[in-house]
Amino acid sequence: MSANETKKHFITDIIDGHAESGRFDGKVHTRFPPEPNGYLHIGHAKSICLNFGIAEQYGGLCNLRFDDTNPAKEEQEYIDAICEDLRWLGYDWDDRLYFASDYFDQLYEMAIELIQIGKAYVDELSQDEIRQYRGTLTRPGLESPYRNRPVEENLALFEKMRAGAFKEGEAVLRAKIDMSSGNINLRDPVMYRILDAPHPRTGAKWKIYPMYDFAHGQSDSIEGITHSICTLEYEDHRPLYDWYLDNIEIYHPQQIEFARLELSHTVLSKRKLIRLVQEKHVSGWDDPRMPTIAGLRRRGYSPEAIRQFCEDTGVGKVKGVVAFHKLEYHIRQHLNKTADRVMAVLNPLKVVIENYPDDLVEELEAINNPEDESAGRRKAPFSKVIYIERDDFMEDPPRKFFRLAPGREVRLRYAYFITCSDVIKDEDGEIVELRCTYDPATRGGAAPDGRRVKATLHWVSAGQALKAEARLYDSLFTVEDPEADSQKDFTDFINPDSLRVLYPVLVEPSLRQAKSGDRFQFERLAYFVVDPDSSPEKLVFNRTVALRDQWSKARKKGGGQARKKQRGKR
């Protein structure tokens, strides 16, 4: 990981301001507060990096707190998965694992306090009526007829709510603020509602549950959080956050809002992710095409790459969409430095080297990682019959195709120069085999006479290669923004070719011991990771990301040379 350089942005400016004014005695204490109603995704990663990162940067602490105030949506499975993903990303909260539900008793007392000072009341308007009384964006709301009940009556009714004497929807506790506020969050917001659902942690103890707004600020306060960092949608909630803390008169952290991460070619809302899972567009939350942390992990992404990516995208208040290729850039960057190279042929074409001894198997030395000498070397077996990539041969090559063709000499990586002498086809004219000759003097891949070839091909030896399955993943969506078209559902843009399974592909025998999670570069092709489905009997590799491919880029641009366009004069 890169050095701990101190990143400056508008949030650190605010924190530095507090340090100067002495508001928090120079302390920095943040928190990451997920609701356990889904899996963490790349957007959360940004918030995680920010909260844990800032704490680390200022020598402070960051808590993990589950915002579990709505038992109707929350599950233990999600709590466990979130903890696992957080650890995998490399963050540690020591013993500072908290739940908003830890504070239900205290929150209840605070609510009673607000009732006692005449700032909260039990409302028995129906949900519909409350909506009507709320007014609209441009029209002020109306006060509830229950708004001015005496304190004693409110106390008694709230106790009845707690005791389960009301059914869901029959009563709520509301803060008495201002029904004509331009900020709708201040139009007597609901503090407590009745929910008849077992809570993953408190079980059946409670019939009433605090709303987010009534729980979050006070939870921050109880934990001694200094800077409560959240996303932009909560800007309008800050006055309410402040109101509760000021009226309950407890320690007051600072809420700060930043623009959450948006990524192209995917969706990040939990509502949509959960649909992808439930409607079986993907195999699960950890499907390698999902933007979840679990999905990215299974896709082969590394924590380092994800953290670098989050760092790179910066922190601001401007909403924007980060291109998916930026994520790919960072994983390539990391894997280039760390992944062992290996030879694998996805689409095999048989090659017989006619002048090579029939039964000889040579062990040729190959470099594991040219970027990292300490990765060492390995042996790759070579013999008379090998396989190369079908794409690496063309019978009638166009101008810029430098790979193998009839009569042409190329290098087999770490092995020999070979020259194609014959092309064998079946009755349909399909190429089934190549005949080549090799130059024994070029062993290891270098020509003593200094002659050069324009291409180096990867290969595997037929007798020793292992059969494996390769899962080639592509973008889950065909468009940059699957949510842009209001006429269509985002699932209409699912890429039908987002997964292609290849079997068998041929990989070099050094991969026999590869374990789930091991990452490799299949030379000249892509980075791959061993999938959890993999077994010694049948290796399974997921393609993380392809290498940048200038040949296919050039090919797409079309013909090429006659295209010296005149460039530039505005």
Next chain:
RNA sequence: AGCGAGGUAGCUCAAUUGGCAGAGCAGGUGCCUUUGGAGCACAAGGUUAAAGGUUCGAGUCCUUUCCUCGCUGCCA
């Protein structure tokens, strides 16, 4: 004009708080070669949303206009 937030290169962000608008990514051109990868070099990219004002000097301060986003859950 309900309230709030925001507009700097194609994208994501900087600009020492009023002092010559810069990076990364993407795109372009070229070099290199035991990965057509990686790497290296170079060039290009801007009326800082617009207009006016203050100032020796404005991306930054003031005024106005335009545009974008969030908010009318007993979700978070």
